Amino acid sequence: MKMSTKKLIIILAAAVIVCLAVWFVIARLAPGGVTAVVSVDGVEYRRIDLSKVKEPFEFTVETKYGSNTVLVEPGAISVSSADCPDKICVHMGRLTGAGVPIVCMPHRLVIEIEGEELDAWS
Amino acid sequence: MAVLTAAALIIFIIEAQIPPLVPVPGVKLGLANIMTLTAVYLLSRKEAGLVLLMRVILGAVFAGSPSTFLFSAFGGLLAWLVMCLLKDRVSESRIWLISVIAAVAHNIGQMIVCMLVVKTPGILAYLPVLIASGIITGTFTGIAALYLIRAVRKMKL
Numbered sequence: 001m002k003m004s005t006k007k008l009i010i011i012l013a014a015a016v017i018v019c020l021a022v023w024f025v026i027a028r029l030a031p032g033g034v035t036a037v038v039s040v041d042g043v044e045y046r047r048i049d050l051s052k053v054k055e056p057f058e059f060t061v062e063t064k065y066g067s068n069t070v071l072v073e074p075g076a077i078s079v080s081s082a083d084c085p086d087k088i089c090v091h092m093g094r095l096t097g098a099g100v101p102i103v104c105m106p107h108r109l110v111i112e113i114e115g116e117e118l119d120a121w122s
Numbered sequence: 123m124a125v126l127t128a129a130a131l132i133i134f135i136i137e138a139q140i141p142p143l144v145p146v147p148g149v150k151l152g153l154a155n156i157m158t159l160t161a162v163y164l165l166s167r168k169e170a171g172l173v174l175l176m177r178v179i180l181g182a183v184f185a186g187s188p189s190t191f192l193f194s195a196f197g198g199l200l201a202w203l204v205m206c207l208l209k210d211r212v213s214e215s216r217i218w219l220i221s222v223i224a225a226v227a228h229n230i231g232q233m234i235v236c237m238l239v240v241k242t243p244g245i246l247a248y249l250p251v252l253i254a255s256g257i258i259t260g261t262f263t264g265i266a267a268l269y270l271i272r273a274v275r276k277m278k279l
Contacts, residue, residue: 110242
């Protein structure tokens with residue numbers, strides 16, 4: 001494997017750009033959805049139809065790992081506070097469509113919005 | 123070896139206190155991996171593995187939770203395997219390249235554990251960012267490791 005350093009840098013830079021582009025496509029262009037699913041440890045905890053939410057409300061997911069307060073607004077869902085050490089889930093902001101889920105790894109909590117193709121049969 | 127373990131542990135704990143720069147789970151600088159890489163070169167593969175193991179266990183005690191332990195353990199293990207495999211195949215001035223591949227391996231390992239833990243395929247959406255961040259952070263930690271290895275060698279310990 002003899003490659004010039006310059007070539008390696010170009011290949012790696014290209015890889016970074018491709019990855020970020022894919023990420024951007026997943027995050028921005030994913031199909032919209034209305035059903036938010038909150039799950040802990042892969043088990044569904046609560047399912048909310050965001051199109052039927054008129055008034056914002058909060059609920060707390062309390063598990064043996066810790067607690068996260070989830071804020072539900074019309075068409076959006078977010079984590080408003082959590083007692084995990086990194087608070088990444090809080091910083092991730094509001095989730096309005098399918099694509100990238102909110103994850104709180106220390107608490108094994110995932111909030112996803114199901115894409116439209118999944119409810120096609122209903 | 124004890125010095126490297128201690129240094130890795132301190133870096134790991136300090137890094138855990140820094141608020142995350144990017145709101146994406148799993149993305150961090152991975153500065154403690156500088157020490158794993160340095161140990162692979164200055165000591166041996168086996169001792170580097172021990173440095174990693176000690177750092178991961180002690181790091182979980184001081185700065186993390188049982189679940190963060192799983193991620194850093196599995197990710198770190200994959201990164202270490204990559205370093206062991208590539209050590210003799212890549213010239214020493216290209217340590218940064220090993221570091222990049224190890225960082226990507228680390229993040230992929232982390233992702234696998236993540237998938238097993240939350241059992242939600244949707245989190246795969248994070249894979250591209252994790253790979254990109256691994257390439258970037260791996261470059262910097264690799265350069266840092268290169269300077270550290272050279273500096274320590276100059277001291278003729």
